[in-house]
Amino acid sequence: MARYVMVIDTRKCIACHACTVACRVNNELPIDMIYNPVTTVGPEGKFPHLRMLHIPLLCMHCGNAPCVSVCPTGASIQRNDGIVWIDEKKCVSCKACIMACPYGARISNDQTGTVQKCDFCKDERVDQGFVPYCVQTCHQNARIFGDIEDTESEVFRLINTSKTKGRLLEDLGTEPGVYYLY
Amino acid sequence: MSQKHGTWDWMLAVDFFFSGMGAAMLLFAGIAEFVLENGYLSTIGIFAGAIFIMIGSGILIFELGRPFQSWRVFMKPTTLMSFGAWNMTIAIGAGILLGTTWINLFPWFGIIWIRKILALVCIITGFIVAAYPGLLLAMNKARPFWTGSGMVVIFFVSSLLTGLAGYMVCGLFGDASPVIYGIFPYVAAGLCFLQLVVWISYILSKTSGISDREAITTERWIKGNYAAPFKIGVLLIGTVVPFILFVVPNLIVVVIASLLTILGGLIMRNLVIYAGQDRTWLPGEIEYRSKLPHGDEAFLQKVWTKKI
Numbered sequence: 001m002a003r004y005v006m007v008i009d010t011r012k013c014i015a016c017h018a019c020t021v022a023c024r025v026n027n028e029l030p031i032d033m034i035y036n037p038v039t040t041v042g043p044e045g046k047f048p049h050l051r052m053l054h055i056p057l058l059c060m061h062c063g064n065a066p067c068v069s070v071c072p073t074g075a076s077i078q079r080n081d082g083i084v085w086i087d088e089k090k091c092v093s094c095k096a097c098i099m100a101c102p103y104g105a106r107i108s109n110d111q112t113g114t115v116q117k118c119d120f121c122k123d124e125r126v127d128q129g130f131v132p133y134c135v136q137t138c139h140q141n142a143r144i145f146g147d148i149e150d151t152e153s154e155v156f157r158l159i160n161t162s163k164t165k166g167r168l169l170e171d172l173g174t175e176p177g178v179y180y181l182y
Numbered sequence: 183m184s185q186k187h188g189t190w191d192w193m194l195a196v197d198f199f200f201s202g203m204g205a206a207m208l209l210f211a212g213i214a215e216f217v218l219e220n221g222y223l224s225t226i227g228i229f230a231g232a233i234f235i236m237i238g239s240g241i242l243i244f245e246l247g248r249p250f251q252s253w254r255v256f257m258k259p260t261t262l263m264s265f266g267a268w269n270m271t272i273a274i275g276a277g278i279l280l281g282t283t284w285i286n287l288f289p290w291f292g293i294i295w296i297r298k299i300l301a302l303v304c305i306i307t308g309f310i311v312a313a314y315p316g317l318l319l320a321m322n323k324a325r326p327f328w329t330g331s332g333m334v335v336i337f338f339v340s341s342l343l344t345g346l347a348g349y350m351v352c353g354l355f356g357d358a359s360p361v362i363y364g365i366f367p368y369v370a371a372g373l374c375f376l377q378l379v380v381w382i383s384y385i386l387s388k389t390s391g392i393s394d395r396e397a398i399t400t401e402r403w404i405k406g407n408y409a410a411p412f413k414i415g416v417l418l419i420g421t422v423v424p425f426i427l428f429v430v431p432n433l434i435v436v437v438i439a440s441l442l443t444i445l446g447g448l449i450m451r452n453l454v455i456y457a458g459q460d461r462t463w464l465p466g467e468i469e470y471r472s473k474l475p476h477g478d479e480a481f482l483q484k485v486w487t488k489k490i
Contacts (some may be wrong), residue, residue: 057464
C-alpha cells in the first residue's frame with residue numbers, strides 16, 4: 001500500500017510563492033484562505049555568514065493525525081495511502097480538528113459552514129496519477145511528492161540518504177508526512 | 183470576506199460554563215439521594231441543573247458552522263466530543279425526570295427505586311459532563327496552555343464550586359434542604375481554597391515549563407493581557423473573596439459569595455478558551471500571518487465587489 005509523503009528541499013526554495021498561488025487558483029480557494037503559505041526565517045547571523053530559510057507549510061498528512069481522531073462526525077478521514085481529507089457533507093465545523101492540528105493547516109469557512117484543508121489534490125491530481133498542483137508548479141523542484149513505501153521513488157531516496165532532514169513538531173508524536181531538507 | 187482562521191471562542195466558554203455548573207448540580211442531586219436521609223436537596227436546583235446543561239448545549243449548537251446538522255456530532259461516540267454530547271443529552275433527560283419525582287403531579291412521585299436509578303444516572307453523567315471539557319482541552323497537544331492533566335482538575339473543581347453556588351442561589355426561590363445553607367457554604371469555601379491552590383500550581387508548573395512553548399504562553403497570565411482579568415476576576419473576585427464570605431453565617435453574604443464564584447467561573451472559562459488560541463507557532467508563521475489582510479481592508483473590499 002502506498003504512503004504518500006512530500007519532501008521539501010528548503011535549500012532550493014526561493015519563496016516565490018508560486019505554489020501558494022497555484023494551490024489557491026486550482027482549488028478555487030476564497031480570497032483569504034491559504035492552504036500552503038511559505039514563511040521566511042531570517043536573515044540571521046552577521047555578514048558574511050548570513051542565513052535565511054524559506055519554509056513552505058501545508059497539511060502534514062500525519063501518520064498519527066490528531067485531527068482525524070477528534071472529529072465527532074467522522075468527517076475527517078485518512079485514506080490508506082495516508083492522505084487526510086474532509087468529507088464536507090459530514091463536517092459541521094465544530095472546530096475540534098482546527099484546535100487539534102498543531103500545524104494550523106485547517107481553516108474554517110463561514111460561508112459553507114465547514115472546515116477546509118489541503119488534500120494533496122487527491123481527486124484532480126493524485127488519483128489520476130499526477131503530482132499535486134503545488135509540486136507541479138515549483139520550478140525549483142523544491143517540492144518532491146511520492147510514495148515512501150516505494151523503494152525506487154525519489155522521496156524514499158531523499159529521506160533515507162539525506163543527513164540534514166527533519167519534520168516539524170515531531171515531539172508531539174504526530175508523525176508528519178512532510179519532510180524538510182535543510 | 184467571510185472566511186477566517188476560526189478557533190473556539192466565547193460561545194464554547196459559555197457552553198462549558200453552563201454545562202459544568204448544571205452537571206455538578208445534577209451530580210450533587212444524585213449524591214444527596216443516596217447520602218441524605220430523605221434524599222432531597224432542591225427541586226428548583228435539580229431542574230436548574232438540567233436547564234443549565236440545555237442552555238450550554240444550545241449555545242454549542244449555534245457555535246457550529248452548520249447548526250441544523252448538529253445531530254452529526256452524535257455519530258462517532260468514540261470521540262471525546264461526541265461522548266460528551268451523548269452524556270449531556272442523557273444528563274438533561276435524567277435531570278428533568280429526577281426533578282419530576284419530587285412533584286406530586288407526576289404518577290412516579292414518591293417511587294423511590296425510580297428516583298434511585300435516575301440519581302445514579304445523574305451521578306455518572308454529571309461527573310462526566312463536569313470533567314469532560316477539561317479533558318477535551320487537555321488532549322490538544324497543539325495548544326501549550328491546555329495540554330496536560332491539570333486542565334481536567336481545574337474544570338472539575340470549578341464545576342463543583344459553581345454547582346454548589348447554583349444550589350445556594352436556587353435555594354432562594356423555593357424549598358431547599360437545610361444542607362444547602364448549612365454544609366454547602368463550608369464545602370464551597372474548601373473548594374475555593376482548592377481552586378486557588380490548583381491554579382497557582384498550574385501556572386507555576388507551566389512557567390517552570392515542560393516545554394518552552396508552555397512557558398511562553400503562560401507569560402501572558404502573569405504579566406500579559408490576561409494577568410489583570412485572571413488575578414482580579416478569577417483569583418480575587420471568583421476565589422479569595424468568596425472563600426472569606428462563605429464562612430460568614432449569613433444568607434445574603436453566602437448568596438453574594440455564590441454569585442461571585444459563578445462570575446469567576448465564567449471569566450475563567452473565557453480566559454482559558456482564548457488562551458488556547460496560542461498555538462505552537464511554526465518557524466516564521468507569526469510574521470507571515472501578521473502580513474496577511476484581516477478581511478476588512480478597504481482595497482480588498484473594492485476589488486472583491488468590483489467597485490473600483
